[in-house]
Amino acid sequence: MNIHEYQGKEILGSFGVRTQRGIVAQTAEEAVKAAKELTEQTGTGWHVIKAQVHAGGRGKGGGVKLAKNLKEVEQIAGEIIGMNLVTPQTSAEGKKVHQVYVAEDVYYPGDSEPEEYYMSVLLNRATGRNMIMYSTEGGVDIETVAEETPHLIFTEEIDPATGILPFQARRIAFNLGLSGTAFKEMTKFVMSLYTAFDKSDSSLFEINPVLKTSDDKILAVDAKVTLDDNALFRHKDYAEMRDKREENPTEVEAKEVGLNYVDLDGNVGCMVNGAGLAMATMDLIKQAGGEPANFLDVGGTADAKRVEEAFRLILKDDKVEAILVNIFGGIVRCDRVAQGIVDAYKNMGDAINVPIIVRLQGTNADVAKKLIDESGLAVSSAVQFKEAADKVQSVLS
């Protein structure tokens, strides 16, 4: 589950990770109030106004701006809230900004120059262990660093039996070229960051940049935090951080009825049991000359109710010109699924206005085909995978 920067920082802060301080605001007036409050806490009159959306590269799209007084806070917050923010990670239409984070300016002048670093914590799938990935090159696109100067990216793998060890934190601080107070601050930062990752059951922390301030403090200026959905049952407070406005409405609805759905841009909807077969079916749609409109795994119990819910979800997308149902009946018999499709179709009546191709394979596939063929409904059936693809092709042409 993705969360906002301000929520990520709340989690980091609760484990003692120092972050840039800020307050979230829904309106320009709230932003001004937040700025005043921050000035009292921090002493600085400069603030950074940051759009809170689930997408990276916000600065590039004009979603992060410096305000040097309260008037500018009001003006900038007013501009950002409600805008459609387009970043390299959003679609061309962008994402609507509902709230901003009013944060203290941490690039103040002092005894030394501020320095930016990159740090992330994530699972190394190859070894099954977590690792800290870090670089002296902070504040820039890490993919670019990886491509152009890969020797500037370091990793530190964590032994799950011991957790992060102090020497590892020291090695990181040394590799980042730190000394004195900043060195000590960095080791503290790294230790608490990893603890936060572990205890919060996160699947990704990306802190870009980690900042060394001009007075040698180390803090997280940004925080991209992704939580492990599978572990939310033991973090009820994090589960409440979900912002449905950031998600595709059809996907939200699908989740509520227990269907695994991902919205795509194509013209052929599909309903499949099993994730692997669902992806394979999407691929087959493409090979048949269409484009998949969605990923949808109905799971093991494809009864009339679920099939109906699935049809309704798929048909919300008016780009859909045909629907391919692909079920491999194992423990669930195909004739049951076929009956579900027939019942769903009858219940929905005229709501179904595109051709439906049903391919049922496995237990009782022949009985199921007969059931569909004799239902009198505008559904064409297939048994072989290839046959289904051909039928998709013929309805599209």
Next chain:
Amino acid sequence: MSVLVNKDSKIIVQGFTGSEGTFHAEQMIEYGSNVVGGVTPGKGGQTHLDRPVFNTVSDAVKETGADVTIIFVPPAFAADAIMEAADAGIKVIITITEGIPVSDMVKASDYIKGKDCRLIGPNCPGVITPGEAKVGIMPGFVFKKGTVGIVSKSGTLTYEAADQVVKEGFGITTAIGIGGDPIIGTTTKDAVELLMNDDETKAIVMIGEIGGQLEADAAKWIKENGNKKPVIGFIAGETAPAGRTMGHAGAIVGGSEDTAQAKKAILKENGVHVVDSPAEIGKKVAEVLG
């Protein structure tokens, strides 16, 4: 010959008396798998499906000599169940449970590393050696005995592949569902290696999907070991967008190397017979085996 499970496997079911465990244990017994008992903490001493229930895996091993376990324990407790099985000396630990927290699996996979056991899954359909033992949730009738081994990250796509292979007149030695999670015990390469070393297996079907490096690692291993048997490969998810999880927790394109296209290219480079259409897996097997 076959790999991992056969008619002599002594199988226990962890999460035996739960609804999933009960349903699939019944199906396994009906198939003819040698299920010798099960474990549900607190229900030791009872009898379920005419088999003894034990409080702990070590009790079950002591009493029945079990060497294979299948785990249906709910996600919050599943990693613990895996470690308990490993501690009790179970050799093959097959974990069906989907939705185990990743941090739990980081610990469990580390815990079992030094132990003499093999983990299959989690989030997998299990393992079947047709005619001998079904230790999983797959429809047994689809899998006819034969000479083709199957390794797959996916459930229904495995059934699809097996069905196509059987309809071409061939059969299956052992089908191994390795699971679709980011951390799994037996990798694609491990499973391929088992089948390469199995005398009865003449060809291997390897089904992968987007995300991670497992298929690429397997393909490199296959070439390094002299392409001893033909491998037919399919990678699902050519049309999946980057950065989105497609059902399986591990099925997510993270970079340029774990897309379906990139994986297929690596497979081809290493001598794997890649099919682009999931409808042509069986046909390719027939073509390769002549």
